[in-house]
Amino acid sequence: MIKFRCVSKRFGATRALDQFSLxxxxxxxxxxxGPNGAGKTTAMSILATLQLPDAxxxxxxxxxxxxxxxxxxxxxxxxxxxxxxxxxLRTSEYLEFFAAAYHVPSGRxxxxxxxxxxxxxxxxxxxxxxxxxSRGMKQRLALARCLVHDPKVLILDEPxxxxxxxxxxxxxxxIRHLKQLNKTVxxxxxxxxxxxxxxxxxxxxxRGRLVACGTVPxxxxxxxxxxxxxxxxxxxxEEMAAYLASLSGVKGVRVDxxxxxxxxxxxxxGQAELLQEMxxxxxxxxxxxxxxxxLEEAFIAATDGxxxxxxxx
Amino acid sequence: MQEIxxxxxxxxxxxxxxxxxxxxxxxxxxxxxxxxxxxxYLNWRSSPGMYQPSRSRELFIVLSAAQLILLAFVTPGxxxxxxxxxxxxxxxxxxxxxxxxxxxxxxxxxxxxxxFVVLLVISTxxxxxxxxxxxxxxxxxxxxxxxFYLVTMFLFGCIGVVCSSFFxxxxxxxxxxYGLAFAxxxxxxxxxxxxxxxxxxxxxxxxxxxxxxxxIELLQNINPVFVMMRVFGERGIDTGINFGxxxxxxxxAFYLVAGFLMLAWSARLLSPGKRRSIK
Numbered sequence: 001m002i003k004f005r006c007v008s009k010r011f012g013a014t015r016a017l018d019q020f021s022l023x024x025x026x027x028x029x030x031x032x033x034g035p036n037g038a039g040k041t042t043a044m045s046i047l048a049t050l051q052l053p054d055a056x057x058x059x060x061x062x063x064x065x066x067x068x069x070x071x072x073x074x075x076x077x078x079x080x081x082x083x084x085x086x087x088x089l090r091t092s093e094y095l096e097f098f099a100a101a102y103h104v105p106s107g108r109x110x111x112x113x114x115x116x117x118x119x120x121x122x123x124x125x126x127x128x129x130x131x132x133x134s135r136g137m138k139q140r141l142a143l144a145r146c147l148v149h150d151p152k153v154l155i156l157d158e159p160x161x162x163x164x165x166x167x168x169x170x171x172x173x174x175i176r177h178l179k180q181l182n183k184t185v186x187x188x189x190x191x192x193x194x195x196x197x198x199x200x201x202x203x204x205x206x207r208g209r210l211v212a213c214g215t216v217p218x219x220x221x222x223x224x225x226x227x228x229x230x231x232x233x234x235x236x237x238e239e240m241a242a243y244l245a246s247l248s249g250v251k252g253v254r255v256d257x258x259x260x261x262x263x264x265x266x267x268x269x270g271q272a273e274l275l276q277e278m279x280x281x282x283x284x285x286x287x288x289x290x291x292x293x294x295l296e297e298a299f300i301a302a303t304d305g306x307x308x309x310x311x312x313x
Numbered sequence: 314m315q316e317i318x319x320x321x322x323x324x325x326x327x328x329x330x331x332x333x334x335x336x337x338x339x340x341x342x343x344x345x346x347x348x349x350x351x352x353x354y355l356n357w358r359s360s361p362g363m364y365q366p367s368r369s370r371e372l373f374i375v376l377s378a379a380q381l382i383l384l385a386f387v388t389p390g391x392x393x394x395x396x397x398x399x400x401x402x403x404x405x406x407x408x409x410x411x412x413x414x415x416x417x418x419x420x421x422x423x424x425x426x427x428x429f430v431v432l433l434v435i436s437t438x439x440x441x442x443x444x445x446x447x448x449x450x451x452x453x454x455x456x457x458x459x460x461f462y463l464v465t466m467f468l469f470g471c472i473g474v475v476c477s478s479f480f481x482x483x484x485x486x487x488x489x490x491y492g493l494a495f496a497x498x499x500x501x502x503x504x505x506x507x508x509x510x511x512x513x514x515x516x517x518x519x520x521x522x523x524x525x526x527x528x529i530e531l532l533q534n535i536n537p538v539f540v541m542m543r544v545f546g547e548r549g550i551d552t553g554i555n556f557g558x559x560x561x562x563x564x565x566a567f568y569l570v571a572g573f574l575m576l577a578w579s580a581r582l583l584s585p586g587k588r589r590s591i592k
Contacts, residue, residue: 048410052585069585070412078410084402088327100319101411145407 001026001153001184002047007056009042009208016042017053018208024186024201026061026152029179031195031202031216032188039208040188041081044157047186048078060153074102077146081158081188085130085138091117092126094141095148102149116144120174136167143174154178156187160194172198196220227271228291231260234284243281247274261291320408320418324425334429341383341433342440348379349440369449373441374545377458380437381465381541385498388430388466389490392473394483395422396579401483415583419474419576427470434462457544457561464568465537469494471572471579478579498537505532505539509550522553530554534563 002024009017017039024030032040045051046058049069058065065072086094095113104112117123120140125133133141139159146154156175160168175198178185189195195202196216203213212219233240237258244262245253249270253262264271275288328334352375356368396419399405408418444450473490480486508529530552533539539549543560556563 045406048406049585050406050409066585073410073412076410078407080403080406082403083407084404086323086327086402086404088331089323093323093326097319097323098411100316100322101408101413103412106316142407149412 001061002030002186003059004043004047005057005059007043007046007053007058009039009046009051009054015208017046019056020205020208020210021056022203022210022213024184026184027179027182028200029175029185029187029198031199032186032205033190033195033202034188034205034211035190037207038190038205040190040205041157042208043205044078044155044186044188045080048076048080048155049073050078074149075151076153076155077149077151078155079142079146079157079159081161083142085133085141087129087131089130090126091122091128091130091133091141094130095144098145099148104149112148116147119147119177120144121170134167136163136170139163139167139171140174143171147178152184154183154185154187156185158188158190160189168194225265225267227264227266229262229264229271229274230287230289230291231262231278231285232287233258233260234286236283240278240283243283258286318413318417318421320413321421321425324421325428328425328429337429338433338436342436345376345379345383345437345440349376349443352376353443367449369444369447370545373444373450373454374542376440376444377541377545378538380434380462381537384430384434384462384466385469385494385537386491387433388427388469389473389476389494390487391426391430392423392470393477393487393490395426395474396477396583397480397483397486398477400481409583415580416576418583419478419579423470423474423576426473427466430466430470431463434459434466454544454546458541461537461541461544461561461564464565468497468568468572468575471575472497475575475579478582497535501532501536502538505529505536505550508532509552526552526554530556531563534560535567540564 002022004020004022007017007020008015020039020043022043032043034040042051046053047060047065049065049072052066060072060075063071063075086097089097092113095116096109099109099112100106113126114123117126120143122133122137122140122144125137125141130138130141143156143159146156160171163171175185175187179200187195187199199216201213201215202219204211204219212222231240231244235258237255237260241253241255241260244250244260249265251263251265253260264274266274271290275285278285278288349372352372357363396405399408409415441455472493473486476486476490476493477483480489508525512525512529529550533549533552534556540560543549549560558566
């Protein structure tokens with residue numbers, strides 16, 4: 001349904017996307033995960049026809065987003081990471097305005113607005129002014145706005161940011177419902193567990209590149225198998241770092257004074273074995289422990305930015 | 314039946330449903346009305362018990378000039394935030410992903426913002442009727458004046474729109490729009506007078522009009538103050554240049570062409586790849 005092919009985009013000296021390629025199958029809820037600055041928003045804004053790529057191409061259902069903008073806009077519903085609402089408009093007027101902007105026939109609009117407000121759990125807010133709604137309600141209204149023209153694809157950029165737990169749960173429920181309606185949902189977040197519950201598949205991005213893609217269990221399994229370890233030694237930290245780097249399952253070794261951090265792809269027993277090896281080999285270890293990190297950061301660090309196709313899609 | 318552009322409909326709804334609009338209109342009429350009645354009162358005080366009809370024309374000119382100054386302030390101010398305001402409210406990116414073209418968005422923003430200014434001008438018509446009571450001004454001149462206002466408002470509005478599309482912040486856009494409107498309203502007039510003075514120094518005897526005379530003629534044809542005075546039947550600077558079309562046609566053509574070029578540029582600035590910032 002959505003295809004990115006070797007897409008690159010620069011903003012001055014910043015490389016936002018670097019040969020980014022991704023296939024998103026139709027009818028799935030697909031997560032796009034990565035730290036801030038990974039290129040998620042740029043990828044989504046290109047898909048939403050708001051930016052043109054410097055190189056490569058992007059297509060939605062076979063339509064090129066750069067060359068067939070009108071057709072693509074008819075097929076997508078876009079919710080940016082930050083969005084505002086118009087003052088002095090009622091909720092129903094807000095949706096009717098966007099329905100008209102998407103050329104929905106005027107006769108269909110009243111019933112459409114009613115259905116959409118019910119879908120997003122705002123059935124009694126039709127006469128409320130948009131600017132009087134809570135953030136969670138505005139978020140749901142924005143989701144309803146994305147659906148006024150019945151698009152095949154929904155592009156949701158960090159839709160859960162700034163929401164309280166209850167609003168997040170409501171949003172997830174609506175997204176699940178959209179999946180049942182056979183919509184393709186591309187949803188981004190910088191927190192992997194946030195999307196793990198609702199996504200069928202996901203891709204991890206870092207520095208404008210695709211790091212990994214696959215099903216949620218596969219991605220989370222790889223992420224959880226990687227631990228970041230912190231070791232403090234009495235002396236010879238540099239030598240210790242070189243020693244660690246030579247071991248299997250160890251990546252991303254860094255030295256800061258007498259403290260060494262690295263990623264270890266071993267189970268908990270493997271951690272104990274490593275500590276035993278270090279003591280046995282005569283290193284003066286003062287502290288040895290795991291640092292709690294985000295799963296996606298661990299994944300990115302563990303793969304050293306190399307593309308890792310976890311699943312076969 | 315052709316449906317009204319949704320942006321235009323929304324903007325009109327938002328603008329005209331608030332009490333602020335009525336208050337602004339009332340204040341505008343109060344300011345202009347106080348000005349007119351004050352002028353009449355001062356006339357009456359200078360010769361109590363009688364009103365000199367010959368001063369109607371003077372009143373007409375003063376009223377029109379006051380209205381032109383107000384338009385020069387209100388119009389760019391109304392349009393200088395139409396796009397940058399959307400950007401600041403973070404609603405522009407969503408609007409640009411709809412089926413509306415940048416041109417439709419720009420055009421409807423201009424029309425909806427100008428609609429309020431047009432309403433301000435039309436609502437002052439009853440004040441002009443005071444002038445008619447005592448004569449001195451023809452209906453043709455009134456119509457010419459209102460036509461002049463519309464064309465002037467169009468370009469001033471376009472200046473605001475193009476600044477709003479170019480600059481990210483409404484504050485910068487507004488200041489620049491006022492600067493450009495001032496340059497057009499006063500700068501062209503000062504330049505025309507300055508060039509005329511220079512010419513007069515260098516001109517020893519009667520000569521055929523040259524390039525500088527053509528520039529002076531063009532400047533006074535595009536300067537709103539000069540044009541308004543010519544609508545009242547006053548003579549401008551005598552350059553001896555004739556463009557082959559009346560002064561008002563030069564004025565109208567220049568303002569419309571410049572305005573449409575600005576709108577086209579604004580629409581281009583909103584197109585993907587040309588966009589400065591969508592947020």
